[in-house]
Amino acid sequence: QLQLQESGPGLVKPSETLSLTCTVSGDSISSSNYFWGWIRQPPGMGLEWIGSVSHSGKSYPSPSLRSRVTMSVDASKTQFSLRLSSVTAADTSIYYCARRNLNWKAFDIWGQGTLVTVSS
């Protein structure tokens, strides 16, 4: 059974770069039927799509975050990663990684999420 698990620092200082990794277990990350995505949720608020990355590493960031987002895939480790630069308190959120099913056009499997707080 496919599982996703986010990992990374829970506290990041303002103006620094947030870095998260999602480890995929139970299946390969190389299938062309799926992309791999990041979604975030500020505490008590709604969901926001950050972006998706293909198995080959091609990135599709949200236009609102494009200038600050970098995504990558490491198929050998069955991991994909997110870097968000120049963070502010507004970036404090629960960050979820998820698998995007291209046939269904939906995020069909989600990680449990990790809270990242931006504070000095």
Next chain:
Amino acid sequence: SVLTQPPSASGTPGQRVTISCSGSSSNVGSNTVTWYQQLPGTAPKLLIYSYNQRPAGVPDRFSGSKSGTSASLAISGLQSEDEADYYCASWDVSLNDYVIGTGTQVTVL
């Protein structure tokens, strides 16, 4: 968000509850709609894809539909375990963005 949902909905056990998702021709009107369920303190879960398809394991009391630039999620035979936040989502071709609705909190009275 460009997808508007009512902030809350409620019903008694066994009732039917409907949640709307209002969009535009650049998202709901031209692309598939997905619904996610988020139980308290947990990650979102895929509930409905391609307007009205349910993944394995999702009870058939959940159903989706679309009319023009709006979509709806219906919960028939409401149960206490359906208390959650529900989000609609769709690709917006004008914004080139995956837009997610404002969310609806469903309460079982």
